[in-house]
Amino acid sequence: MTNYINAKNLSKSFGKFKALSDVSLSINKGQIVGLIGSNGAGKTTLINAILGLSSYDGDLTVLGLDPHSQRDKLMNEVCFISDVATLPGWIKVNQAIQFVEGIHPNFDRVKALEFLEQTSIPLDKKVSKLSKGMIVQLHLALIMAINAKLLVLDEPTLGLDILYRKKFYDHLLEDYFDEERTIIITTHQVDEVENILTDVVFIRDGKIMYDASMEDTLKTWKTLEPSSDHVDEARALGPYREINSLGRSSFVFKDIDTDTLKEFGDVHRLSLSDLFVTLMTGDKK
Amino acid sequence: MFSTLTKINGYSPIKALFLKEFWDNKRAILITPMVVTGLFIVFSLIALINGSGMMIDGAQLTEHLANAQNIDKHSTSIITGIIIFSPMILFISVAFSMIFTALSVLFDERKNKSILFWKSMPVSDTQEVLVKLATVIFIIPLVAIPFVLIIQAVTTLIIGALIAVNSDYNIWDFVFLNINYLTIMVGDIVPAFVVILWALPIFTWFMLVSSFSKRSPFLLAFIVPVLIMIAESIFFRSSLLQQAIASRFIYLEKYAGRYDIDDGFTLDRVTSLLSSFSEPNFWMGLVAAALMIVGCIQLRKRNMIT
Numbered sequence: 207m208t209n210y211i212n213a214k215n216l217s218k219s220f221g222k223f224k225a226l227s228d229v230s231l232s233i234n235k236g237q238i239v240g241l242i243g244s245n246g247a248g249k250t251t252l253i254n255a256i257l258g259l260s261s262y263d264g265d266l267t268v269l270g271l272d273p274h275s276q277r278d279k280l281m282n283e284v285c286f287i288s289d290v291a292t293l294p295g296w297i298k299v300n301q302a303i304q305f306v307e308g309i310h311p312n313f314d315r316v317k318a319l320e321f322l323e324q325t326s327i328p329l330d331k332k333v334s335k336l337s338k339g340m341i342v343q344l345h346l347a348l349i350m351a352i353n354a355k356l357l358v359l360d361e362p363t364l365g366l367d368i369l370y371r372k373k374f375y376d377h378l379l380e381d382y383f384d385e386e387r388t389i390i391i392t393t394h395q396v397d398e399v400e401n402i403l404t405d406v407v408f409i410r411d412g413k414i415m416y417d418a419s420m421e422d423t424l425k426t427w428k429t430l431e432p433s434s435d436h437v438d439e440a441r442a443l444g445p446y447r448e449i450n451s452l453g454r455s456s457f458v459f460k461d462i463d464t465d466t467l468k469e470f471g472d473v474h475r476l477s478l479s480d481l482f483v484t485l486m487t488g489d490k491k
Numbered sequence: 492m493f494s495t496l497t498k499i500n501g502y503s504p505i506k507a508l509f510l511k512e513f514w515d516n517k518r519a520i521l522i523t524p525m526v527v528t529g530l531f532i533v534f535s536l537i538a539l540i541n542g543s544g545m546m547i548d549g550a551q552l553t554e555h556l557a558n559a560q561n562i563d564k565h566s567t568s569i570i571t572g573i574i575i576f577s578p579m580i581l582f583i584s585v586a587f588s589m590i591f592t593a594l595s596v597l598f599d600e601r602k603n604k605s606i607l608f609w610k611s612m613p614v615s616d617t618q619e620v621l622v623k624l625a626t627v628i629f630i631i632p633l634v635a636i637p638f639v640l641i642i643q644a645v646t647t648l649i650i651g652a653l654i655a656v657n658s659d660y661n662i663w664d665f666v667f668l669n670i671n672y673l674t675i676m677v678g679d680i681v682p683a684f685v686v687i688l689w690a691l692p693i694f695t696w697f698m699l700v701s702s703f704s705k706r707s708p709f710l711l712a713f714i715v716p717v718l719i720m721i722a723e724s725i726f727f728r729s730s731l732l733q734q735a736i737a738s739r740f741i742y743l744e745k746y747a748g749r750y751d752i753d754d755g756f757t758l759d760r761v762t763s764l765l766s767s768f769s770e771p772n773f774w775m776g777l778v779a780a781a782l783m784i785v786g787c788i789q790l791r792k793r794n795m796i797t
Contacts, residue, residue: 304498309612309613
């Protein structure tokens with residue numbers, strides 16, 4: 207089975223508010239998918255549906271299971287960290303380790319302790335006595351020591367300092383990820399994950415606005431910084447979007463090959479955050 | 492032995508769930524009975540040293556003993572009664588622990604958002620809720636049993652000491668050989684669980700409230716039935732709910748409310764209590780409790796955080 211998540215016409219309403227409308231999405235084995243959208247775009251609603259935490263309309267299978275009615279089975283193969291700090295304050299670090307070891311068949315205590323050794327988290331302290339960053343580190347250590355097929359990280363590095371964030375993503379890629387696994391990441395820090403993603407999904411107002419592999423994205427989207435005498439010629443090529451800053455113009459192009467663009471100036475890859483702004487502001491020229 | 496019970500090595504999900512509840516509710520399960528027992532011992536010793544005796548039937552214990560001609564039925568019955576009722580303060584504190592745990596057990600995890608962590612683990616909501624129920628109605632009273640026995644033992648020693656000081660009787664014959672301690676243990680522990688089973692719908696009601704209450708499950712748990720009772724009496728001039736709730740405590744009152752010194756204590760009292768299980772009202776209560784637990788499970792499936 208290579209298809210891990212398959213959603214067809216997935217919808218979810220809260221009263222009159224449509225948090226998700228007709229979302230169709232397919233995520234396969236071996237992908238690292240960035241799920242990107244502003245606050246309230248529907249990211250967490252979509253993730254909650256995938257994790258079996260809420261009901262939904264439409265078809266959704268995750269690892270061949272119906273997530274809402276088979277959440278307990280699903281969690282053998284899926285682990286997640288939500289954007290809210292979720293470890294209870296009363297639990298001691300070593301109790302949290304024992305609990306996950308007792309309850310999860312695919313948990314490796316040695317691995318968890320190895321992760322914790324790299325931090326300064328004391329094993330005999332209660333979670334309520336740890337700093338916010340330490341709590342996230344502990345949670346990550348517990349989750350990363352679980353051998354799961356699907357890892358869902360909802361704003362995983364919120365509250366961590368930049369050094370640890372960098373270390374975390376390196377570690378995620380080098381030690382955790384392999385072809386048998388799939389990772390879904392939502393984050394506001396798009397630039398941090400850009401380099402590790404294989405696929406990217408933009409979501410707005412409960413709809414999927416963009417869904418492509420990073421490879422295709424890089425092929426399709428480019429920015430051109432034209433030299434000052436070529437600005438008008440570049441503009442004549444019909445850029446998707448024009449960006450003016452500090453008196454210089456740059457253009458975002460779609461589906462125009464690099465060699466053509468090179469004649470007018472410097473061609474760069476379009477960063478994900480710029481692509482997001484380009485697609486989401488919707489000021490197509 | 493205790494450390495193997497409270498440590499996890501390897502995959503054992505039900506044990507992990509129970510340990511989680513134990514860690515979370517340690518104060519209600521272990522600390523409270525420990526403190527109450529400690530206070531009981533301290534105050535008993537103070538009372539003993541001060542010489543202020545216990546009042547029974549309008550007379551001091553020592554007077555009773557002085558009046559007792561010999562090891563007769565009357566004096567045996569008094570001593571048995573004192574030992575049987577000595578853990579009363581502990582029973583009351585255990586009842587409070589059970590009530591407060593039932594009210595918080597599905598509320599706190601939503602309030603502190605840890606429910607999302609528990610839900611990221613491969614256990615069903617049914618398992619979680621049933622373990623929480625078992626913690627409230629079984630683990631809390633079970634852990635209190637050793638403390639019941641300690642209080643009974645301390646009481647026995649104090650009675651022995653009082654008799655030794657105030658009379659010429661042979662304590663060994665009078666207190667230690669004359670009293671049937673096994674009967675006393677059974678007489679304390681078995682009725683406690685009978686009463687808990689009768690009150691099961693009340694505990695599950697508290698759990699149900701804790702699974703949907705947004706702010707204060709404590710207030711809601713008491714206000715809702717009171718409002719229903721008032722509405723019932725105004726519109727229907729009936730008091731069915733009040734009667735239904737009161738009927739849950741008939742056997743608590745029958746058992747603990749009266750102790751006839753002349754009759755003494757026999758196991759017949761316990762067996763007559765057990766025969767209350769044949770009443771339809773008992774089974775109706777269990778059905779109501781089961782429905783409320785199904786409600787708790789369904790709500791936990793849907794709700795996430797408050």
